[in-house]
Amino acid sequence: MVKSLGEGEDILKRFIYIIVLVCILAACGSDPVTLSDLYQKDIEDVTKIEIIDGSTGDKKVVNDKQIIDALLYKIQEINFIPDENQESRTGYLFNVSLFQEDDTFTFSPNQINDIYYTTEPNIEPILQEFYENLNE
Numbered sequence: 001m002v003k004s005l006g007e008g009e010d011i012l013k014r015f016i017y018i019i020v021l022v023c024i025l026a027a028c029g030s031d032p033v034t035l036s037d038l039y040q041k042d043i044e045d046v047t048k049i050e051i052i053d054g055s056t057g058d059k060k061v062v063n064d065k066q067i068i069d070a071l072l073y074k075i076q077e078i079n080f081i082p083d084e085n086q087e088s089r090t091g092y093l094f095n096v097s098l099f100q101e102d103d104t105f106t107f108s109p110n111q112i113n114d115i116y117y118t119t120e121p122n123i124e125p126i127l128q129e130f131y132e133n134l135n136e
Helices: 007-028 065-075 124-133
Strands: 048-053 059-062 079-082 094-100 103-108 115-120
Touching (some): 048 065, 048 124, 094 124
Antiparallel strands (some): 048 059, 048 094
């Protein structure tokens, strides 16, 4: 014997289906953004960068404006494309903090705030090279 859904259950099921569909379409339709788009201030005014190696936990700090500007020039227009999979994850290759006055903006190559991204071109090799070339 097949039990049919009551009218209330059927409406709820359809509503959930529509919500899920809208969320999927919204995630797929999200436009790429750049670091310049996401950074709330003038990115050229960053005065310090901290970069943490996710595999070791080691941190390097940069205060040299020329070095800061060289990195920001390379990464500020990289496209951060919202990942279709927004399930929570742990770990990162690098974690970068940009400092300006009393404000800090922190991101990793695959996450900014609570949104997961892929990058085009891939930002990870740029951050890897930057980190490896920094003096202690």
